[in-house]
Amino acid sequence: MLLSAALAMAPQLQTRRRDAAAETENLLGLAAWASQFTPSVALEFPDGLVIEVSGSLKLFGGLENLIDRVKTGLADMGFGATLAVAPSAKAASWLAREAHGRFVKNSQELKEALQSLPIHLLHGRQDIQEGWAAIGVSTLGELLALPREGVARRFGQEVLDEVDRALGRLADPRSFFSVPARFHAAIELPAEIAQAEALAFAGRRLLAQLAGFLAARSAGVQRFVFRLFHREGPSTDLDVGLVAPSRDAGHFTLLLRERLVSLVLREAVRSIVLEAGNVLPFAGTARSLIPEDRTAPGDWPRLIERLRARLGNQAVHSVAVAPEHRPELAQRSVEPGTGQLQLDFGERPFWLLGAPRPIKEVASVPHYQGPLTLLAGPERIESGWWDGEDVARDYFVARTPDDALVWVYRERGQAEGWFLHGVFS
């Protein structure tokens, strides 16, 4: 039907130009998604996928369960599809195209199932297609009834070969799709969306596709990026980071929703792209036979790595006591998990100031946030005369008027006076 004729019948019709490139991209995305069911996925351009499932039936609990999963998955991603099952790839593809998704499970039924399929499914030159009409053959069944030699002579051996492949009499090797290293998928929104939260629906479809892609690669991601494209201006990027690699579409969707809640769109969104670059190996979680009370402890080294990746190596450390009397030298920064000396010091505060802070002395009473009450002390520390950093101090535990406990000392060396050195938090 011409566009003008269609518009004449339905003036409110919305039309779009068919986008072959986008279709191909979607098909490739679906191939990656389908690879979670079997490693043998072949593309049938422009709109078909052939997946070899006989090896996967046991894993997925039988054909019916597998088909259910495929159907649900496709629906989650927002794709419509006709499924067919047959013992040969070509027959399955034909049945999907012409027989509204018939499920043929064995070779005996196959021939019968192919009988009624239209002859134009056979690829061929224009003259061959016209030839079928000339001899009054319109279905595969009618072709199969003809003598093979005659058909081969008139239409060529390729025609018979194609039928034989469909019937499983000839091998039909396919080149299998290999899952790409990165994930990239796009959705063109049917209408522009100005409300951020309304994007969750479209985003969920992309995330379902991502989860399938990751399952196919036995992988997970720790970060994915949504790019929201507007009519004008640069895209709005939503960078979603995860704590641990995952391929749980439900979890992804939850995170996306969290992000969308706080997002204010400066312009309506026309299309969404989901990208995930750094695909990490992820085996999934093994479930225990016995339900556990406590969840398994997480991966400590990985946590340290992640913290360091963002904050820097120096920012993530532990502390250890050192055999040294000068308080500022009695500890050092160490790698997390370093074994410890057991040393006995006096009363020490949880917080040590980076450098002692001079505090006032009023009428021979030290003041910090008011006059201090000395509770314990003095603990005399004299040390370090051998390396020129010698200290001579009397330490006290003191209470501020606010009831905070602090660690102060009176300098006994050259520089007299009171200093705050720690807080008993």
Added chain:
Amino acid sequence: MSFPARLPQELLEHPQVWLGSDLARTRRAGVPSGFPELDRELPGGGWPAGVLTELFPAHEGIGELRLLGPALAALSSQGLRLAWIAPPYLPYAPAITAAGIDPARLVIVKTRSEKDTLWAAEQALASNACGAVLAWLPGAKYAELRRLQLAAEAGEALALLFRPPDTARASSPAALRLALSTAQGRLAVHILKRRGAPLGHSVLLPAMPLAHRKRSSGHAMDRPSLPPAAARNAAARVAFA
């Protein structure tokens, strides 16, 4: 004082369900705080795991960390990790060991911004690799705390947030919120929010006043006396250190 028996148990135990009529029964037992009078008032009998706990010390130095000492010591002796994120000062190893906390189980995370602090706290909570996560968050907003709450629910860690006292009035998704102050030289814990009925009065902790060990003050030797720190009574020390 009994709610209808037909309320499903899952509902009662849901981390976001708050029961006004009674102290909620929590699914998980808390980590005992080491202070029986406080444990009595905490649902689960201790610091709750898998939810946020907010602590609002009136000012620093009143014992806000000493309050956590026994619980942290118990966790570290079980081999669980402790993450201290963005502490206001450098944590001092001699005090940490004296409190019975094994510094080998401790990681200290310095951050440059509050955003990084939130991120690091979320990572530490959701990784489920820690027994307790302590974070100092002066300016966190509701949505950010909500995110942390979700991360906390994913794990089993104590999630203890130190917040300035003026933020105590803002609403928060935390399951437990405690204002800390002093009264008569003792630490007073005022429960602002808990699962269950609110508590009208403050809990005064007897062990918190300065009850320091008798020690001969005098000239310290140049060489610190070696081992028997382990043999020391950690609980008695915690009250002070």
